Amino acid sequence: MGDIMRPIPFKQLLHWITEEYRSQWTIFGIPQSQFFIKENGKNIQIFEENCATPVGPAAGPHTQLTQNIISAYLVGGRFFELKTVQKLDSLQFEKPCIDARDEGYNTEWSTELSLEQAYDEYVKAWILLHSIKAVFDMHVTAKQSFIFNMSVGYDLEGIKTPRMNAFINSLTDASEHPLFKRYLEELSSFIQDTNFSEVLHTKEKVKNLENICSVISPHITRSVTLSTMHGCPPKEIESICKYLMEEKRLHTFVKLNPTLLGYKLVRKILDELGFNYINIKESTFTNDLQWDDAIGMLKRLSKAATECGRNFGVKLSNTLGTVNTLGVLPGEEMYLSGRILFPLTITLTSRLSREFEGALPISYSGGASQLNIFQIFETGIKPITMATELLKPGGYLRMAEIARKLEPILEERRQPEVIDVEKLDRLAEEALRENYYRKDWRGTKKVFINRKLPLTDCYIAPCVLSCPIRQDIPEYIRLTGDGQYDRALELIYLKNPLPNITGHICDHQCMYNCTRLDYEGAVGIREVKRIAAEQGKTTYDTKSRVTTEQLDTKVAIIGAGPAGLSAAFFLAKAGFKVTVFEKQDSPGGVITHVLPNFRIPASAIETDISIIKALGVDFKFGVSEEFSINDMNSKGYKYIFIG
Numbered sequence: 001m002g003d004i005m006r007p008i009p010f011k012q013l014l015h016w017i018t019e020e021y022r023s024q025w026t027i028f029g030i031p032q033s034q035f036f037i038k039e040n041g042k043n044i045q046i047f048e049e050n051c052a053t054p055v056g057p058a059a060g061p062h063t064q065l066t067q068n069i070i071s072a073y074l075v076g077g078r079f080f081e082l083k084t085v086q087k088l089d090s091l092q093f094e095k096p097c098i099d100a101r102d103e104g105y106n107t108e109w110s111t112e113l114s115l116e117q118a119y120d121e122y123v124k125a126w127i128l129l130h131s132i133k134a135v136f137d138m139h140v141t142a143k144q145s146f147i148f149n150m151s152v153g154y155d156l157e158g159i160k161t162p163r164m165n166a167f168i169n170s171l172t173d174a175s176e177h178p179l180f181k182r183y184l185e186e187l188s189s190f191i192q193d194t195n196f197s198e199v200l201h202t203k204e205k206v207k208n209l210e211n212i213c214s215v216i217s218p219h220i221t222r223s224v225t226l227s228t229m230h231g232c233p234p235k236e237i238e239s240i241c242k243y244l245m246e247e248k249r250l251h252t253f254v255k256l257n258p259t260l261l262g263y264k265l266v267r268k269i270l271d272e273l274g275f276n277y278i279n280i281k282e283s284t285f286t287n288d289l290q291w292d293d294a295i296g297m298l299k300r301l302s303k304a305a306t307e308c309g310r311n312f313g314v315k316l317s318n319t320l321g322t323v324n325t326l327g328v329l330p331g332e333e334m335y336l337s338g339r340i341l342f343p344l345t346i347t348l349t350s351r352l353s354r355e356f357e358g359a360l361p362i363s364y365s366g367g368a369s370q371l372n373i374f375q376i377f378e379t380g381i382k383p384i385t386m387a388t389e390l391l392k393p394g395g396y397l398r399m400a401e402i403a404r405k406l407e408p409i410l411e412e413r414r415q416p417e418v419i420d421v422e423k424l425d426r427l428a429e430e431a432l433r434e435n436y437y438r439k440d441w442r443g444t445k446k447v448f449i450n451r452k453l454p455l456t457d458c459y460i461a462p463c464v465l466s467c468p469i470r471q472d473i474p475e476y477i478r479l480t481g482d483g484q485y486d487r488a489l490e491l492i493y494l495k496n497p498l499p500n501i502t503g504h505i506c507d508h509q510c511m512y513n514c515t516r517l518d519y520e521g522a523v524g525i526r527e528v529k530r531i532a533a534e535q536g537k538t539t540y541d542t543k544s545r546v547t548t549e550q551l552d553t554k555v556a557i558i559g560a561g562p563a564g565l566s567a568a569f570f571l572a573k574a575g576f577k578v579t580v581f582e583k584q585d586s587p588g589g590v591i592t593h594v595l596p597n598f599r600i601p602a603s604a605i606e607t608d609i610s611i612i613k614a615l616g617v618d619f620k621f622g623v624s625e626e627f628s629i630n631d632m633n634s635k636g637y638k639y640i641f642i643g
Contacts, residue, residue: 003095005065005112010124011184013066014190014558017128022199026130028071030396032275035404036076036135042410043145046079046383047223047251047311052145052491053078053403053410054377058365059151059225061098062396064111070132073146075396076403079383081365083111084151084165084227085118087158094330102442103275104338104388106319107329109227110153115167120179122148122171122220123171127183130216134197139207140482144213147383149363150250153227156240168224168248184213223251225241225315225363230257234293241301245310252305253363254298255315258344259288261351266320266344269432274439275340276603279323295355302360313361314352317345338388342367343431344460349381350428358419371436373402377409380419393516411577432489447517461508463525469495473510473525480532489536491530493643497569497612498562500604501591502539503530537607551575556637558627560619564643565612571641572615581623581636 008016016290017027025032036053043050056079057063057072064083072080093108111118128149150171152159159168174180188210196206224244228237237254244250258266263285270278289297300312305312319335326334345366352360364376365385376384388399429488435441447462463473472491479488506526514522555571557564560582572578586592588605612618632640 001239007065007113007117007121008067010127010186011190013124013128014187017070017132018194018199019203021203025201027074028067030071030074034397034400035074036400038145039407044382044410046147047313049147049222050144051078051383053406054382055373055384055386055399055402055406056080057148057390057399058387058429059084060106060387061225062224062387064113064121066121066124068309068371069121070128071396072390072399073129073132075364075400077080077399078146079149079385079520080147080386081149081225081363082122082221083113083118084153085111085115085164086110086153087161087164087165094233096329098391099326099328099334100338100388101389103278103336103340104391104440105322105324105326105329105336106318107324107331107334109335115163119167119170123174124177124183125179126220127187127216128178131187131191131212134209134212135200140212140215140218144217147223148221149253150221151227152224152244154229154232156236156243159240159243160222164294168250171221172248172250173218180218184216188213215358221250223253224248224312225253225255227255227318230318230321231257231287234288234289234297237289238297238301241312242304245301245305245312246308249308249310251311252301253313253315253361254301255318256294256348257288257318258320258341258366259285259292260291261348262291265347268436269343269347270340270354272432273340273343273437275561277325278336278340279325280320281323281381284321298352298356298360301336302356313363315363315365315500316349317341317366320344337367339367339369339437342369342372343428343437346376346424346428346431350424353419353421353424358421358424360419362419367437370398370401370405372431372572374405374409374426375423375430376415377406378420379424379427380417381424437624442521445517447513447515462513462515466509466513468509471495471510475542476532477523477525480528480535485532485536487536488532492532496529497566498608499529499533501600502526502563503533504600504604505595533604533607537611543617551577551641553577554635554637555580555639555641556632557641557643559589559643560584560587560621561588561593561643564589564611564641567641567643569612569615570619572612572617578616579618579620579628582619582621583625585621587619587621 021027034161038052043052044054055078056077059081060083062068062072069080091114097106097108099105103554113121118217129146133145170177185407191209196209197203214585226240226244234433241252241254244252265284270276301312318417319337320341321333322336324332326336349362349364362381363383364381368376368384368386369389373384390396392398398418401454431437449462449465451459461474464470467473476488476491479491496502503526509527510525511522555576557568557578557580560580568578568580584593587609591600594607629640
């Protein structure tokens, strides 16, 4: 993979999107089944703009290129904090610049594109999102449903430079910009030449699609998030915010740092949650914006916003500067994000909200994830953006789950007009106790295969190697996920004759060696097996009776525990005449006669045994332990297995 971003021309993007969807039912690899479909007409308002969902990608790797922004839209992102731009737009960032194995770290902070390239990407994305919305909604409307939020930095002098000034002006009103005009013309021509009924696999036509260009607003952004360097003086921050509100007429969020909590509290939280290895400098805190200065500044800016008819709020939070001790990323300093940032940011959010009695608007982005999005939104906070969360397995599809999770809330009740400080306080307190934010929730274990890498067949799942019987775990997880329970169970039975039993009590070494441990915890492999066994048992029961040609060979198995039952299953499938001898009055061994009932239901044991009986295995119970091998041989048992 190359590390240089190469923008794709507008026409090429149009052809790419339509052809990929027509032939594969995907757009940029995102399947149609994961497209977020708005289920109700309920929107929220963010700074006087309508937004269909309160979530979206934060300024970062997911809001730099057009295809990134489109991908985020498809899975439910509707608030886009565009990648931060600045006067220094030819910086070269040494790679790698992001490390998100558990908590996230980064060493880059602004776009890798020039100002002109960045503007081009945002205009293309703005126009394409309107067309995608119209095509999939099957009608054209001027009603707003998504928001582009500009992100600029890092000092007033830089923001006032001619090129930055042109960038800001052209995003707030693109009506006379040649790129905006050209792309509208190209879109219009493309619509005339394209059979969208064929693309969408439908007989219906998109109503008034030819009029789409007339409803695309040239006002791409009406709001901005200000980023400043760590250590930026409060007077400088205040001056920039006033300039953006008063001169540029932009609703403004100012991004603040977790350092506002103070070194001692941040150090205490990191240590108590098990992240004591994260190295932070006290000087980073003392040189940054201080609490009293911040409160005074925010109060003055809130007043200034009211006076000039704009809205003002804070973005919480920026990343946390740390000493680079891990040896993965370049440079002496790296910036912390991800799940450990949540307890820090939500604590800061709680304190600021209490100071302003919930009246200070907050844009949130500090460790937001599927596990806390509901609670964040219920406090009244909006919007909620994320970056590290989308770098985890699943990528953009994680946002689809988040958007769907929030949809019922938008329908059931209104979000509070101001932030619910009491709820926010409770959330901050819970974050300091919640296991998910502790280091040991993920731990430090690395999942790897302790073997020499072969020349071929180099791909193998660690969970498979850790399983004593080498089950085809990835395959049956996929089949179960697709709802193909019978095929999943058939695959499991190739190596595991007791799926119902092991779906409850297997020691699941596979889960201790699941590659998902590198991110957020193992897949519930044993639980997936149980689901496949329960849902696929009827179909498999019929197939299980069909065995290979019967052999005229008798086999005796001593003991009806797990080993004996397993041997009986495979030998019977191979055509042997199998008899199991058991001293107890029922099969199962330790599972039936030692384990307590709450560990495994009797029905699970009975189901596995019924399959074995269906294969023709005969069971004899109450047999004396004083058996004789010679006696068994004399009765025609050629092979004897002692389980």
